[in-house]
Amino acid sequence: MMKKAMRISTLFSFSLLLPILVFGAIPSPKQVLGFEPGEDFKLASWDEILKYFDVLQSSSENVKVIELGKSTLGRKFIMALISSKENIENIDQIRKIQKKLHDPRTTSPEEAKELVKKGKAIIAFTCSIHSTEIASSLFSMRLAYWLASSNSPEVKEILENIVLILVPSLNPDGIDMVVDWYRKYLNTPYEASQMPWLYHYYAGHDNNRDWFMVALKETEIMTKVYYHEWFPLLIWDIHQMGQNGPRLFLPPYYDPINPNIDPLLWRELNLLCSEAVLELTKAGKKGVATNAIFDGWYNSANRSAPLRHNAIGILSEAASANLASPVFLRPQNLSSRGRGIYDLNLTQSSYLEPWEGGWWRIGDIIEYEEIVAKTFLKRIAREKERYMLNYYEFARRQIEKGKNEPPYAYLIPLEQRDIPTTLKLIDVIQKGGGEVWRAKKSFKAEGVNFPEGTFIIPLSQPYRAFIKDLLEVKVYPERRVGGALEYPYDEATWTLPLQMGVKVFESNQPINVEMEILPHGFKIKGKVTGKPSSYLTLSGRSNNEIILLMRSIKNNFKAYYIKENQPPYKKGTIFIENRDPKTLTKWVEELGISASWAEKNPKDLIPVKGKPGLYKPFIPNMDEGWTRLVFENFEIPYESLNNSKIRAGDFKNLTSIILPPMNAKSIIEGRSSQDVPPEYSGGIGMEGVSNLKEFVRNGGTLITMGSSSEFPIEYFGIKVTNVLKEDREKPPEKREFFAPGSILLTDSTGSIITFGLPDEIPIFYNEEPVFDSKEGNAVLKFPDFNPILSGILRGESLIKGKSPLLEVPYGKGKIFMFGFDVIHRAQAHGTFRLLFNALIY
Ligand SMILES: [Zn+2]
Structure with a gap:
């Protein structure tokens, strides 16, 4: 009682002081x-x-x-x-x-x-x-x-x-x-x-x-x-x-x-x-x-x-x-x-x-x-x-525009390399309020046959601009200020079908077919083919296979791969020990992937590699964070490595280490104790550099992303150059090269880490290093023609035939250098598998 009275009197005295309070007891x-x-x-x-x-x-x-x-x-x-x-x-x-x-x-x-x-x-x-x-x-x-x-x-x-x-x-x-x-x-x-x-x-x-x-x-x-x-x-x-x-x-x-x-x-x-x-x-x-x-x-x-x-x-x-x-x-x-x-x-x-x-x-x-x-x-x-x-x-x-001007619809056939990722794209459209429909019969659009069940996104709907802006190919306008190309505030493009590796057709004709609306959360059940045998095999076609692989390892099912082709198996094929066909079938079904029982036993099986370590500096790094999110979504266990762990060489049970994009100086020196409390200052130091070198020499895999590729170039003595370095160092108005968040085409060279991926892979690219190398293998190469798929690219001759993803052997181990945004804000599902594969092979 006493307390309450006191509170009221406090309020009262406040209201005398502050005229704004005269309207009552609203604190x-x-x-x-x-x-x-x-x-x-x-x-x-x-x-x-x-x-x-x-x-x-x-x-x-x-x-x-x-x-x-x-x-x-x-x-x-x-x-x-x-x-x-x-x-x-x-x-x-x-x-x-x-x-x-x-x-x-x-x-x-x-x-x-x-x-x-x-x-x-x-x-x-x-x-x-x-x-x-x-x-x-x-x-x-x-x-x-x-x-x-x-x-x-x-x-x-x-x-x-x-x-x-x-x-x-x-x-x-x-x-x-x-x-x-x-x-x-x-x-x-x-x-x-x-x-x-x-x-x-x-x-x-x-x-x-x-x-x-x-x-x-x-x-x-x-x-x-x-x-x-x-x-x-x-x-x-x-x-x-x-x-x-x-x-x-x-x-x-x-x-x-x-x-x-x-x-x-x-x-x-x-x-x-x-x-x-x-x-x-x-x-x-x-x-x-x-x-x-x-x-x-x-x-x-x-x-x-x-x-x-x-x-x-x-x-x-x-x-x-x-x-x-x-x-x-x-x-x-x-x-x-x-x-x-x-x-x-x-x-x-x-x-x-x-x-x-x-x-x-x-x-x-x-x-x-x-x-x-x-x-x-x-x-x-x-x-x-x-x-x-x-x-x-x-x-x-x-809605009127969608009815009266092309494109009239986007069509997504079911025949895709990666069905769960295709459904993920549809989910993105639906979460943003877009309506997706399904054809009840087969139909033709612009002379092409589409089967029953094709997903149709008609553009005569309220959120047309949202849908079109996500699915279309973009041409970013060239703008120059004082001779220099002006950068977009953020990125030049985001075209999701290219980023996610999903085939989407733009129809410049209205679609006439009976269709039904697709409910949210639509799933397609996965399927195992063949008769149960010693191993379940995975074809590399779907990102969700990684979840199955990780669950298998977690449950002590042994998992292997093969390094060379063994018809009918291609190099990179994954074999999971069949300890429990019911559980494996259940996972395949719920993950929406297709898998098959091995028809014959493969030779020379190599165990799939284990857990990655992910460097977590005290300089906040968004790519490090997005990588964690993607790993967690795909059930990939990982360990965060701070400076002291790397300085101590504490890499027990790790088979690979990832350095998120940051320059070599920041990795080694970190932040100064002038601008951050001492416990957060410093980097991995030179002892960290030697520990990482030893880790790779002894068979570990080092994965660099974007600018962290400088680190092995400078400190591992590998013969790799960044072909854009010279151009980047020029004053802006003298620079030739410009690709501020664009999507570019690359050719796969058939490395094992491209297993299951198409021969041509679109990548999200934001002016990261591009490599020329006297040693190692290009995993991806830019083609001889202009590789622009969406956004803007200038100075393409500088990267012609060069590599945005390199594998360099080092001692018993290897270094994968990713010169592009392989995760890209959890959007680039079409390239996730390259990173996943770099961890497991
Ligand atoms: Zn802000």
Whole structure:
């Protein structure tokens, strides 16, 4: 009793001090956290943020917290719905209306006009997907409090017309990592230093590169919210960039612009953002950049995927402080990276009012973000019907295009090298809200026969742009600035059929065949052929075979391969001891692969190699994280090797060691104790180098990815050169070579690690080393003609006939040098098998 009375009196005295509290007993963030979000040196942990939203939910009828699932590391993943009491009570009806608007095939324009009168605009604001860009998770609490506590007419209008989905963080695990790190090192020389690990357990910063592949838990949860359950007409993803650039970026986006997105949608987005910039200017907030830096080409960010789903996808990027520690910047400290802004001290069309420098604090970021938030909310509340009708209109225009212009459909026949991977591609389309159908009869398209059961993706559907943008071949526009080719913000292409090794046909004729919709989670049962014998054999055609192999080894079934052809077996064929035909058959069936019982016993069986070690430096490495994710998905056991394990040569039970992409100097020297606490400083050192050499000399396999190929070139004395080295060292305007995330064709030379793969293999390539070698064997070679399949490639003569994947013998062991993105953000299923095979043979 005593306690309760005290709490009330505390609240009362607060409300006397702060006029904002006069509206009642809705606790402010400060009352719950003990500090005002935006105060210097103060961050809120995920539990504290959850607690605030919980308190808000129990004290306000305008806030409802929904737990959507668990994050990668098991934290509660939530969104808060904020709207009027009536709307929250009526939420099912509101969702139904929005769902009807998203699909004009089931809703006529007349019906849509009626629906928008009754409906409410569902929109989403998402915070801190990048955990060091942490101001917006604090901003989310202030915004929620303002909406829940204010009785002003503007807030009333917002709550009446809008249902706001507010996600305080798209990566709760990262919030805790960053907050713990910051609190631990505050007031030490390492205050706000870079953490020695990724702030998303698998993807780090790349967690915002997963919005079509949906390989991470958080993106999977939100993709379902966006495109299957809530259909927000706007998604604002709130970010921060470096300290020295503009104070805030808002769209229009920079060139190039992706032509799959409707110009009407771009116009709507630009109009709304321009109003926010106007309000910032009115409020005296300087240093706002538009039409710069962040392009409108890329697909897989949380600003970009919505644009392919008829939603207004907005990115804002505020300049960072040092987490919550303020920074002081003089005008001469400010610098732009080009990309539409050339001098941060000059007025220009993309930067009308330069910021003059001074202190920059986490509170400044929140102030800018609040002005933007309020503009968006007020404008959409005032014109709710127009925004809702336009959302309908964007979808209607996509459907019309799909009906009236090629391509009309994508066709995926069942005759594929790797069926489970084909179904994985279909799953990606369905998770993103695309509809996939199956032909009930055989049919012809552009003169080609397609059998019954062929998958058909007609483009006359609301999410046409999403589907087309994933499946088509791209030509990235060449852009030059000052003579140098300008890089895309992220990548030039992502064409999934090429990355995944799946045959997909684009039909430039409408498809006329009876078809049925394909349910989600469609599977095809695997099959074992032949009569049970001593061994089960695997053909190398499917990635899922690796799961079967790993399960077999784990259950003590012996597994072997052959090094030379033994008709009918090709070199590389895998033989699994038949200890239990029932279990093996069950695995084959559930993994959807085809396998057969050996017809005759092979000779010279070699045991499949064991566990890989994966170097995990204290310089966070996203490829290392993605590799872990792929290994776990394919049930490949591995051991993470830190610097001290490598320095100690502690490689017991390991048969291969993988170095993720990083340069040789960083591998050896690591980080300096100037910028990270001593326990995380240093690299593998020269003793690590000798241990790795000895490991390979004694029969181990070293696998390098991308830039880590420099390491064996410099330290193992192998006669391999990177043919692009010289060109890369030239000033940008003199460089010939350009391939910023493109898909290129390579020829397989028939090495054992290409077992089961086709003769021509598309690879995802982002200017990694390309090899010329006096020793060793090229596993893949670039052809004599231009190998571009999707994206852009210039200076192709430099790589003609050269190798992006080399096998070099070293002592009793060997080195595989991967000069391309073999995992590529868990997208490149078409090349995964090359890495898997490098581990087992
Ligand atoms: Zn970011």
